[in-house]
Amino acid sequence: MPTYYYFTCLKCRTRGGVFGEQAWGWGNFDMIESFKYLAHHIRTCGENSIRVISEDVDDYVDQLHGEYNTFLEQTKHIFPHSKDWEFLDRWKTLKVEEMKLKWVEENRIMHPDDRMKICGVLDAVDILKEGAGRVSFSASVTDDDGKVWKIVANMRELPILKHTYIIIGVIQEHSILGEVIEVYKMIPRVSVQEERGNDHDSGDNRAITN
Numbered sequence: 001m002p003t004y005y006y007f008t009c010l011k012c013r014t015r016g017g018v019f020g021e022q023a024w025g026w027g028n029f030d031m032i033e034s035f036k037y038l039a040h041h042i043r044t045c046g047e048n049s050i051r052v053i054s055e056d057v058d059d060y061v062d063q064l065h066g067e068y069n070t071f072l073e074q075t076k077h078i079f080p081h082s083k084d085w086e087f088l089d090r091w092k093t094l095k096v097e098e099m100k101l102k103w104v105e106e107n108r109i110m111h112p113d114d115r116m117k118i119c120g121v122l123d124a125v126d127i128l129k130e131g132a133g134r135v136s137f138s139a140s141v142t143d144d145d146g147k148v149w150k151i152v153a154n155m156r157e158l159p160i161l162k163h164t165y166i167i168i169g170v171i172q173e174h175s176i177l178g179e180v181i182e183v184y185k186m187i188p189r190v191s192v193q194e195e196r197g198n199d200h201d202s203g204d205n206r207a208i209t210n
């Protein structure tokens, strides 16, 4: 039996859009309606109001037909110029199965990417330079496979020792440190638990400046 999921807005206490999950995977997904519901309520009620619920949750009320028709009117301007419409129009003679393949073919990124991504724990930090609200540092990171990487970065504040980060950067040859990842972006990997509880780290074990 499929389970249906809806997008909801905490503020309006309504639900909209729908996707069904079948025993064999994803079922129907009302793309247009879901997107419009999200875009509309994010704009009018704020993204923090958006949730996903399953059909079992019943502290949301369905929209009356008049309210739903108003929603359609209010959101008709949302993505009228989408490239997706063009795609569908261009390939409208294809069957759905063929269109799925066409979508993959047209959207595949062909040019090479010299960036790399690691996820690991920050073991040690050395400050290289500080000033003007920025800090340059080198650090050692042990990734999920146990490999140790040297990274260099320039950020507004030091990352926190013993915390896990997702790091994107490129491999560079550093004059002193040898092979390093020059960091483009470094963000904490927040566990689902923390995210839900909004339990942000107090920063107590932030790397100490020496």
Ligand SMILES: [Zn+2]
Pocket (backbone or CB within 6 Å): 009, 010, 011, 012, 013, 041, 044, 045, 049
């Ligand atoms: Zn809303």
